[in-house]
Amino acid sequence: MTTPSQREATAVVVVAAGSGERLGYGMPKAKVPLGGETILTHALRGVAAADVARQICVAVPAGDLELRELCEEFRQELGVDGPLITVVDGGSTRAASVRAALGAVLEGTRAVLVHDAARALTPERVFHRVAVALSSGAKAVIPAIPVVDTVKMVAETDGDDAGIAPEIVTGTAPREQLRAVQTPQGFDFETLLRAHAAAATFDDEQAAAVTDDAMLVELLGVPVHAVRGASQSLKITTPLDLIIAEGLLEGPLGVRWVEG
Ligand SMILES: Nc1ccn([C@@H]2O[C@H](COP(=O)(O)OP(=O)(O)OP(=O)(O)O)[C@@H](O)[C@H]2O)c(=O)n1
Numbered sequence: 132m133t134t135p136s137q138r139e140a141t142a143v144v145v146v147a148a149g150s151g152e153r154l155g156y157g158m159p160k161a162k163v164p165l166g167g168e169t170i171l172t173h174a175l176r177g178v179a180a181a182d183v184a185r186q187i188c189v190a191v192p193a194g195d196l197e198l199r200e201l202c203e204e205f206r207q208e209l210g211v212d213g214p215l216i217t218v219v220d221g222g223s224t225r226a227a228s229v230r231a232a233l234g235a236v237l238e239g240t241r242a243v244l245v246h247d248a249a250r251a252l253t254p255e256r257v258f259h260r261v262a263v264a265l266s267s268g269a270k271a272v273i274p275a276i277p278v279v280d281t282v283k284m285v286a287e288t289d290g291d292d293a294g295i296a297p298e299i300v301t302g303t304a305p306r307e308q309l310r311a312v313q314t315p316q317g318f319d320f321e322t323l324l325r326a327h328a329a330a331a332t333f334d335d336e337q338a339a340a341v342t343d344d345a346m347l348v349e350l351l352g353v354p355v356h357a358v359r360g361a362s363q364s365l366k367i368t369t370p371l372d373l374i375i376a377e378g379l380l381e382g383p384l385g386v387r388w389v390e391g
């Protein structure tokens with residue numbers, strides 16, 4: 132476990148400003164119902180239950196008053212002893228939303244965990260593993276799980292192969308070295324600020340290639356450590372993911388039965 136002084140110097144950023152195109156609900160994904168509540172409410176409950184931070188900083192779609200209200204209701208539910216809940220307008224990319232939230236982090240913060248609201252069922256133990264690794268001296272920590280599929284590189288087919296199939300295999304990745312990466316990703320605050328300052332200068336193509344915060348820290352040459360993630364931390368991205376998440380909540384023991 133982390134100590135109270137580590138908790139006092141930690142903030143969790145929850146990015147919830149995405150549009151949820153692939154889920155196809157016609158509303159920001161954070162508002163989509165899951166087990167009778169919203170995806171964002173589940174995510175916030177998980178963060179608060181983990182109790183690793185004095186502040187939770189949420190990025191919502193710019194101008195979305197409903198989600199701001201939801202955060203305010205959650206703040207009231209936690210009461211005066213709960214963490215400070217700060218809400219900011221997110222940006223047009225995930226990284227821009229993270230940057231907006233980092234701008235609202237309390238003075239004195241030394242560690243930040245960045246979490247996707249879309250990973251609404253992430254168990255407390257994953258927050259703890261990340262926080263403990265940070266408190267043991269890591270500057271960057273990610274939760275990760277082994278990849279179960281065989282992963283191949285492909286290219287568009289051309290020449291003699293055109294007309295047979297749209298893609299051709301160019302190689303097979305060594306599966307034992309691959310991990311599927313999740314959130315919360317934990318960082319030394321100063322390191323994460325440096326990484327995002329560099330990313331803020333990226334052109335559109337470079338910015339589009341940024342899919343998590345750890346890769347920005349990798350670009351600084353800072354080691355990124357991996358701890359065990361959990362299968363129930365799945366990112367609710369497609370309608371099938373939402374069905375799986377509903378199923379996890381409805382299981383006989385709720386989401387707690389899932390190992391990992
Ligand atoms: N401009 C953005 C884009 C994404 N996110 C957040 O980043 C997390 C991961 O993004 P993803 O699951 O891809 O969400 P969406 O961008 O909403 O999904 P889609 O690409 O289907 O629209 C989500 O919690 C999402 O709210 C964000 O805060 N700001």
Ligand SMILES: C[C@](O)(CO)[C@H](O)COP(=O)(O)O
Nearest residue numbers: 225247312313314342343366
């Ligand atoms: C940060 C992340 O959840 C790690 O798996 C993922 O990269 C987000 O990707 P998205 O394309 O923004 O959903």
